[in-house]
Amino acid sequence: MRDNGYKNTAYAVAELIDNAIQAGARHVQLLAGEELELVQKRHVPRIKEVGVLDDGSGMDAETLRMALQFGNGTRLDDRSGIGRFGMGLPSASISQARRVEVWSWTDSPDRANYTFIDLDEIEKGSSSTVPLPVVDPVPQGWRDLAESVGSSGTLVVWSKLDRMQWRRASTIIDRSEDIIGRMYRRYLHEGEVTIRLAEFDIGDRSQATKARPARVNDPLYLMAPSSTPAPYDNDPMFEPDGDEETWEIERKIEGPDGGMHTVTTRFTVAKSGARRPNNAGALPYGKHAGRNVGVSLMRAGRELDLDQSLVIGYDPRERWWGVEVDFPPALDEVFGVTNNKQSARYFSEVTASIDSIIKDDSRSTADIKGEMEENGDPAADLVEVAQDIQRRLSTIRKALKIQTQGQKSQERRYGVASPEAEATEITKKFQAEGRKGQSDKEESMPESERVNALAQVFEGDGLTQAQARNKSLDVVQEGMKYVFSQGTLDGGAFFNVRPVAGEIVIKINVDHPAYEGLVEVLENQISDGDSRDELAERLRRANRGLKLLLMAWARYEDEEALPARREALQDIRTDWGRVASRFLRG
Structure with missing residues (x-):
């Protein structure tokens, strides 16, 4: 007992x-x-x-x-x-x-x-x-x-x-x-x-x-004053994700009493200023946010649990979003509230398995919910709530990933030893040899027009207006020919190439597995707290990612049935290899 x-x-x-x-x-x-x-x-x-x-x-x-x-x-x-x-x-x-x-x-x-x-x-x-x-x-x-x-x-x-x-x-x-x-x-x-x-x-x-x-500890970080360390003790650290109509979602769920009761889900995201400092997660307010990661389940105005089912445990960016699910005691049986009010069992179960529940794209959420109800699954009514959270978190995570990389690129700038600077110098040699690219003809555009054109592209990829403007200024004023951007791409491509205002913009798809397995693992900054084993694991993941990319290309060639097209692919690989050799040799 x-x-x-x-x-x-x-x-x-x-x-x-x-x-x-x-x-x-x-x-x-x-x-x-x-x-x-x-x-x-x-x-x-x-x-x-x-x-x-x-x-x-x-x-x-x-x-x-x-x-x-x-x-x-x-x-x-x-x-x-x-x-x-x-x-x-x-x-x-x-x-x-x-x-x-x-x-x-x-x-x-x-x-x-x-x-x-x-x-x-x-x-x-x-x-x-x-x-x-x-x-x-x-x-x-x-x-x-x-x-x-x-x-x-x-x-x-x-x-x-x-x-x-x-x-x-x-x-x-x-x-x-x-x-x-x-x-x-x-x-x-x-x-x-x-x-x-x-x-x-x-x-x-x-x-x-x-x-x-006792001071307020709000995992949505909208309440002030609070126990959040300065400078966010008297100022909210987060802001609603969306406008007044979209930052919260309401759904009606039938309770055991036969009545329809409202479940409200709210979403917040950290202000860009809170995430801007280098290693913001290691600052006192960042550590505070790290202790409040999860979906806050609010029952009758009192938090029941900070549920971890949807949290990506290894990703330090998880601290920069907040989700709150607000429901009345009339839905205790629906959520699976335990007698000691420590958790909501059915909510945790459905959120932990939401990917497998909705994996069949050919079936609607209503069909899935109906089948669960027929099978007597008590979590059926929570599928839509879980899917609301999953979809919004996917959008928030992508934005955080893109904006974090945008901030890192601003911090790094473009030194003479940067890959972008090296590639720019080699491209100048190509141009001197008479080799021309589609982007070269716009290099003579006025600087202000080039900056504005690039800023529109970067803002469309998910950077804040200030980040996009600063990045564009750096690229143009430093005379870079190449610039990387992160965003989402349709069709499954790992990256695309686009000439913009005299620049070659290489956009990397953050949804592609190669981004997490190769690009992101190498771009993450090394901190004093990283152990030898952690650094070795990052190199192992990068090595794995590179080999899998090469093997994917090999399989792509191998599956080509038309001899002429297979020969064309081999020619492309050879030509790219020659250009890569020049770039890598410097």
């Missing part, structure tokens, strides 16, 4: 905060107490007690006793708020502690109702049920630690802490702030509730040793 699926202590504490908010609390306090303990001949601080105090409506004796009984809470199957399952208080408590004590009062902390669960007593046989509550004032030590004690409220105290993941009060507070700030971000942002986080010394309960309010 103690192994009931809580991810860590912070999630167990959240059950008590749920109860407080459901009871109308405006102020909740998490109090963590520690004392020195002898460990290997050293006295080290260890967590001994955890208290959660609120100023909600409180409970009378009968309600309090019911609240400590498993599956017998007062809001059993109440879908009007964040509670419902009747398991929170006892299951969360014994998942962390062997003893839980509760004081609850409706008119004065001096006349609180008190009862407890003690697993040691239960195991000894001296107790088998929750004791009848007695009137007992809230202990003065807890009152002294509190910022305030309401005329009504509840205090839950855990002791005999044998299953806590963290051993220091400071660790519990620090780790809980990120999670609690994210779970209850709407309540905190809208001022509906404050959550105080405090540490204290068991030997001196006169005051907290450290205390601070």
Whole structure:
């Protein structure tokens, strides 16, 4: 019974905060107490007690006793708020502690109702049920630690802490702030509730040793102020992906009650300024975003889970998008919400397998959904939601990839040792030998016209207006003949070649497997944190990509049935090889 699926202590504490908010609390306090303990001949601080105090409506004796009984809470199957399952208080408590004590009062902390669960007593046989509550004032030590004690409220105290993941009060507070700030971000942002986080010394309960309010932690990075490090602590780091009509998608889903309920999915993307600095992901705000990667599932205004099913774990750019799925408790069965409100099982299953579910392009989403319903698949209603997220993330990822490469190309510029500079010098020799290309005739265009023409191309490929303008200026003013661009191409080509304003623009298809397997793996900057093994793996992937490209061309020639065309392909390969030899020799 103690192994009931809580991810860590912070999630167990959240059950008590749920109860407080459901009871109308405006102020909740998490109090963590520690004392020195002898460990290997050293006295080290260890967590001994955890208290959660609120100023909600409180409970009378009968309600309090019911609240400590498993599956017998007062809001059993109440879908009007964040509670419902009747398991929170006892299951969360014994998942962390062997003893839980509760004081609850409706008119004065001096006349609180008190009862407890003690697993040691239960195991000894001296107790088998929750004791009848007695009137007992809230202990003065807890009152002294509190910022305030309401005329009504509840205090839950855990002791005999044998299953806590963290051993220091400071660790519990620090780790809980990120999670609690994210779970209850709407309540905190809208001022509906404050959550105080405090540490204290068991030997001196006169005051907290450290205390601070929990700050908003918004994985969409639209709320401010927040716990995001500067310069985005008071300014949103992300922006909606799209305009007012497209940044969120609403779908109606039928619930078990027969009613149609709204599921809203929202999408955000990091502002270009946040991604612009070199190694932005290693900056404090970038690391903060790295801890909030995933699809945030919001149930009744409280985050249920930060789902990882659609996250590409190895890609550091994943931190720069945000997705939130907002649904009401009436759809708990549809989403597969677990009793401890730790996850939405059916949502995770359908998003993790969405590619295989919709792999048949000849069938519509409606057909797939209908077949799943016929087979009794509970996730059928979520296929469209999952597909909405998959499609939008695909678009966002492509834009991030293109803009990131555009930023890197600006940072690199064009030195004399750059491939573009070397190829430009060799092309000048070709021109001196009388060899002319289609692009050469526009080299005499005015500089401003060349810059504008190139900027239009780069912006169309996905760069921001500023990135496109700066890149065009660099190319023209540095006298480069060749410039690379990244974007998407129809028809499956790896790259195309296009003369623009005297330049040869080589556009690489970011959707082609060769981009990830050869181009991107070599263009990613090397950081001090890269290990020898990581660098070796990048070279191995690049070697693999190059060999597969050559073998793909070999197969292309081999499959050509017409002798004349096969001979033409061989001639093209030979001629290209001669030009490549000149370029590579310099």
